[in-house]
Amino acid sequence: MPSFKQRLASIDVFRALTMFLMIFVNDLWTLTNIPQWLEHTQAAEDGMGLADTVFPAFLFIVGLSIPFAIGNRWSKGASQTSILGHILVRTLALLAMGFFHVNLENYNNQAALLPKGIWEILLTTSYFLIWLDYAPSLSKQKKRLLQGSGILLLLFLAITYKGSENGETVWLKPHWWGILGLIGWSYLLSALIFLYGKGKLPVLAGSLIFFTVFNIAAKAGWLQVLEPVRPYIWITGDGSSPSLTIAGIITAVVYAQFAEKGKYNTCFMVLLLMGVLMLAGGFAIRPLAGISKIRATPSWVMICTGISILVFVALVWLIDRKNKKQGFAIIKPAGTSTLTAYLLPYIFYPLFQLAGLGLPALLLAGGVGIVKSLAFALLIILLTGLLEKRRIRLKV
Numbered sequence: 001m002p003s004f005k006q007r008l009a010s011i012d013v014f015r016a017l018t019m020f021l022m023i024f025v026n027d028l029w030t031l032t033n034i035p036q037w038l039e040h041t042q043a044a045e046d047g048m049g050l051a052d053t054v055f056p057a058f059l060f061i062v063g064l065s066i067p068f069a070i071g072n073r074w075s076k077g078a079s080q081t082s083i084l085g086h087i088l089v090r091t092l093a094l095l096a097m098g099f100f101h102v103n104l105e106n107y108n109n110q111a112a113l114l115p116k117g118i119w120e121i122l123l124t125t126s127y128f129l130i131w132l133d134y135a136p137s138l139s140k141q142k143k144r145l146l147q148g149s150g151i152l153l154l155l156f157l158a159i160t161y162k163g164s165e166n167g168e169t170v171w172l173k174p175h176w177w178g179i180l181g182l183i184g185w186s187y188l189l190s191a192l193i194f195l196y197g198k199g200k201l202p203v204l205a206g207s208l209i210f211f212t213v214f215n216i217a218a219k220a221g222w223l224q225v226l227e228p229v230r231p232y233i234w235i236t237g238d239g240s241s242p243s244l245t246i247a248g249i250i251t252a253v254v255y256a257q258f259a260e261k262g263k264y265n266t267c268f269m270v271l272l273l274m275g276v277l278m279l280a281g282g283f284a285i286r287p288l289a290g291i292s293k294i295r296a297t298p299s300w301v302m303i304c305t306g307i308s309i310l311v312f313v314a315l316v317w318l319i320d321r322k323n324k325k326q327g328f329a330i331i332k333p334a335g336t337s338t339l340t341a342y343l344l345p346y347i348f349y350p351l352f353q354l355a356g357l358g359l360p361a362l363l364l365a366g367g368v369g370i371v372k373s374l375a376f377a378l379l380i381i382l383l384t385g386l387l388e389k390r391r392i393r394l395k396v
Helices: 009-026 051-075 080-104 116-131 140-160 178-196 201-220 224-229 236-259 264-284 298-321 325-331 338-343 345-354 366-389
Strands: 163-165 168-170
Touching: 009 051, 009 298, 009 325, 009 338, 009 366, 051 080, 051 178, 051 236, 051 298, 080 116, 080 140, 080 178, 116 140, 116 338, 116 345, 178 201, 178 236, 201 236, 201 298, 236 264, 236 298, 264 298, 325 366, 338 345, 338 366
Parallel strands: none
Antiparallel strands: 163 168
């Protein structure tokens, strides 16, 4: 097995590009009269737009990063138990943030103590207090005080939360796990498989086959007998999310094995073949349930996996082999402080609304609106970079 000591700049660039697109497509809700191919395809439709490729790409990148993160810890002599502890802590952080974010969708302004905008800003603030990448020079006492303040704030927000469901007032509940929660569950499953499977390709390939078959079986209706346990024990996304993450791990392992021997041309050919086969398989299985992100169909999973592999190959060639990373320097913070970039809009949007500000209609429609959303995504990333220089970034 390769050592995974080499850090790939292409993964950071891939992550940065994906986060840029995520912020961009998440801002499309503010626009009207834009091309349908930019947006999410409706659940009943067979197809996908640009927005439907962003989240799976991020899950794939989570997988790409796992072998290098765990491999680095192995190289430093870390025990399996200590690595497991790191995985569990990281997972709990993602699940907690995802859980609270999901409940934002059902916030009841009339019944709750705080206006939604205030609650949302305080929620994001609590995340920063708890999971900030505190400087080593900061005393343990001050760090614990700040983190404790964040935990108390989070508890206060939980106690004062009021939601609405079917006309009734409800408390916090896992309607679904949200983007961060789905990432958390997929990371947990995939990281554990890599950790205890020692990064062996047969184990990883077997896991990918299992999750893929589970996804197919769920969409084909073969798992109806398991419906009674579904609310309590289930594989997130019907197996779709971990499939994408495991595919990222396999891609990283294959690359590392060839790269360590200097066989880059062979590596690119193998990965290109993997990407093409995934695309072909995705379209071949399309009749089963169609292509749909919202329904997490096997066809969507395989097509997005194929796209992600091909993009990774292109970026490795461009960034790591041709050393063209400077061309992406402007969006670099989105790849190194990704969670910060993702959360900043949760401060910006409510502040904008609480202040009663609005943009001219010209900036909210058509091509001009698209430019506005692109500019917004870039602005968030530039702000992330400024905060990063002052060590204000989240780390889980």
